[in-house]
Amino acid sequence: MKHPINAKNARMLREYAAYLRQADGKSEETSRQIEKAIQRYQTFSGFEDFARFDAGRAMRFKATMADENLS
Amino acid sequence: MARSDKKRRTLAGVDRRRLRRNATYSISELALALDVSISAVRNWRRKGLEPIDDNVPLLFQGAAVKDWLELARKSRRSRCGPSQFYCFSCRTPRVAVNASLRILQANEKTTRLHARCRVCNSSMVRNFTAAAGRALFGRRGQPDLAGFDMPYLEEQPKQELR
Numbered sequence: 641m642k643h644p645i646n647a648k649n650a651r652m653l654r655e656y657a658a659y660l661r662q663a664d665g666k667s668e669e670t671s672r673q674i675e676k677a678i679q680r681y682q683t684f685s686g687f688e689d690f691a692r693f694d695a696g697r698a699m700r701f702k703a704t705m706a707d708e709n710l711s
Numbered sequence: 712m713a714r715s716d717k718k719r720r721t722l723a724g725v726d727r728r729r730l731r732r733n734a735t736y737s738i739s740e741l742a743l744a745l746d747v748s749i750s751a752v753r754n755w756r757r758k759g760l761e762p763i764d765d766n767v768p769l770l771f772q773g774a775a776v777k778d779w780l781e782l783a784r785k786s787r788r789s790r791c792g793p794s795q796f797y798c799f800s801c802r803t804p805r806v807a808v809n810a811s812l813r814i815l816q817a818n819e820k821t822t823r824l825h826a827r828c829r830v831c832n833s834s835m836v837r838n839f840t841a842a843a844g845r846a847l848f849g850r851r852g853q854p855d856l857a858g859f860d861m862p863y864l865e866e867q868p869k870q871e872l873r
Contacts, residue, residue, distance in 0.1 A: 643772055
């Protein structure tokens, strides 16, 4: 079974998670929760490049989360 | 085969539940998470485990690794037909030598039969239902597996075992 993934995003997410843990002093648990939230955004956006993220997408994502009672 | 002191973990012994589906892993992270050697992970890559892209460091998606390990484990399984036992020496299901059949162990639910491989004469063991054991050894003379189609334990759905 093929699992959707955007390789560029995945590499960026790893870097960000390492930053959270190493530079920001976040715990493993916290950084996992943040990764999970970003994963939720990726599912919403259809795994499109993070570079295309903008205010419109953010607002649509917020609305979707509100519909699903996630926010 | 020479035995080394170092613990060797086969594909069947790898606990893929240690991986997170949404995480990505480098080769060394995979080796650490699954408690296997780095060269084992490199071998998996040669055998078809796909990284997320061609850039370095190679990264593997947790979900894809889980699926690949499950598939690799399943592809190693082979199903014995009627009157066959799995021969660990030939590594394939083999027909047993009839004269070698004997009961190793029997209780009210299962009968464990021992037999010799027709090809390499190694010991083979297989579990049957108790009814199957009784039927086979209840006959007169030497038990004969030919035409013996009583249920094997692992192949029959539960309701047919009753």
